[in-house]
Amino acid sequence: MPTDPHREMRQAVVETCRRMNALGVNQGTVGNVSARSGDGFLISPTGVPYESLASEQVVAMDLDGGWAGDWRPSSEWRIHAAIYLARPEAGAVIHTHAPNATALSCLRRDVPAFHYMMAVTGGASLRCAEYATYGTPELAAHMLRALEDRTACLLANHGVVGFAPTLEAALALMAEVENLCRQYILTRQAGEPVILDAAEMMQVLEIFKTYGRQGEPRS
Numbered sequence: 721m722p723t724d725p726h727r728e729m730r731q732a733v734v735e736t737c738r739r740m741n742a743l744g745v746n747q748g749t750v751g752n753v754s755a756r757s758g759d760g761f762l763i764s765p766t767g768v769p770y771e772s773l774a775s776e777q778v779v780a781m782d783l784d785g786g787w788a789g790d791w792r793p794s795s796e797w798r799i800h801a802a803i804y805l806a807r808p809e810a811g812a813v814i815h816t817h818a819p820n821a822t823a824l825s826c827l828r829r830d831v832p833a834f835h836y837m838m839a840v841t842g843g844a845s846l847r848c849a850e851y852a853t854y855g856t857p858e859l860a861a862h863m864l865r866a867l868e869d870r871t872a873c874l875l876a877n878h879g880v881v882g883f884a885p886t887l888e889a890a891l892a893l894m895a896e897v898e899n900l901c902r903q904y905i906l907t908r909q910a911g912e913p914v915i916l917d918a919a920e921m922m923q924v925l926e927i928f929k930t931y932g933r934q935g936e937p938r939s
């Protein structure tokens with residue numbers, strides 16, 4: 721039997737799915753994880769609980785949506801493919817229905833720079849993409865617009881998506897975005913937040929670039 725060139729990356733996708741749920745950034749099997757591999761990507765299959773997910777069930781797809789094998793890819797593969805096509809810096813994509821981000825997505829509003837850590841999105845806000853039915857090319861197009869100069873965005877009445885060069889970094893991004901969404905909901909419950917201005921956020925983004933993105937920047 722030929723050896724599988726994707727073996728290690730498939731296993732990394734499975735582990736990221738499990739860690740995503742353990743971190744509380746996703747629930748059940750609705751989220752999906754992918755990693756760029758060669759000319760295409762590897763994506764979690766549809767409808768398989770993460771506890772029983774085996775690496776051979778991770779689906780190898782090309783960027784046009786072609787795939788082979790016994791396991792169907794996640795029904796949301798189009799948003800993954802769209803990111804790999806449009807954003808060469810993307811090495812991994814994670815989409816979840818994390819509770820706090822999803823709650824905010826239902827307001828169909830951008831989350832402003834209420835906290836300096838909002839710069840993890842690559843800009844001064846977490847945009848909310850226009851609504852379209854899940855799994856459709858329209859949703860992927862709306863998402864790409866909301867991701868302009870950003871690495872994460874909300875999907876209206878749906879959830880959240882983000883990408884990074886690696887699975888590890890994408891998972892850290894999604895955990896931070898969910899944390900920020902929770903803090904924004906708490907802030908709005910307590911009162912009206914003071915929003916950081918564009919000049920301050922530019923400065924934070926500069927500091928983030930200097931120190932890289934290994935977790936919390938030094939303060």
Ligand SMILES: [Zn+2]
Pocket residue numbers: 750751796815816817854878879
């Ligand atoms: Zn979804």
